[in-house]
Amino acid sequence: MAGYTEGQNVDEIAEMMRYKKIAGKIRKRRAAAVCLGAAVVFGAVFLANSIRQPVIVAGDCMRYTIEDGSQCTVNRLAYIFEKPMYNDLIIYKSGKETKISRILGLPGDRVEIKGGKISINGRPVEEYIQVPGETELTFILDAEQYYVLPDVPGDVSEGSCCIQLEQIVGRVSADQKGGAVGK
Template sequence: MKSSHLKVELWDWTKAIFIALVLAWVVKTFIFAPYTVKGESMEPTLHDHERIAVNKITQTEKLKHGDIVIIKGSGKTNYVKRIIGFPGDTVEVDNDKLLINGKQVKEPYLKENMEEAKNSGGLLTGDMGPIVIPEKHYFVMGDNRRMSMDSRNGLGLISQDRLVGRSELVFFPFSSLRSVK
């Protein structure tokens, strides 16, 4: 009697562990995934080695200007950048002022970096554009514009199929737990 009870209990545990692993895989693959920020391109919004949770079910129609996204690179490389331009937008930077479709966009997340650039006597972004974003492509930039490889200087325009998802929150280190905007 003991042996059959042990077999049933062992089988129940095996099923529970298997189901938990499958559910964890489904969630990580299709819904939410952790990513590690590498480098300084998103300073001071995101810091090197912070862990962020990324919503992978965000449809591109729900993204908006200023959202932080994960972009598939080559191999295992991914990039964390901010969406600046959508398909059909005209993007231009003139004297550190971002213009989208001819209208200046406020970028409060750049305040700290702008002050640093002004104190050193230079521009944060430099002049660029105008660039018209083609269909199914996005223009992205890092918040630390002087240190960011992005659509301006290496990544180019990002095709829709390279968008992994939108960053939702920093979850590690725990002392830095916060939503990402």
């Protein structure tokens, strides 16, 4: 004859209460894990959208590199951990305008424009960059100052082509339609 004693009944009730507490803790941890997972996914999507921003190039200032109307992607965090380098294609703010150019000179470089040619530290830059032949200019870039030019330069004066690091929005790192050949 199987029967329960009063002591066994109390032990079973205590065991059930303990299991209910454990089950409640597990439900709370699962809910917290789901919330954390959702927050991580939301944060990753937000971060990915704020780091890489698609832009459409309007105009032919970079026609040897990027076609007018091409869609490019700008890496907005490219220069947080590293400095801009020679020949990087960048997007930068100039007043209220956003422009795209190539970095030709880095801080401390000597820029010389003479006879329609540009040289940086005595070395001529790429052949396809042509400047008006009457322009003659020599200067040294300050700290945090970069010399930039579009592939098809117009005004190459010191003031129009020298930008500060804080003006740079990001590096043109890729394009979705095959128009950019930059990094």
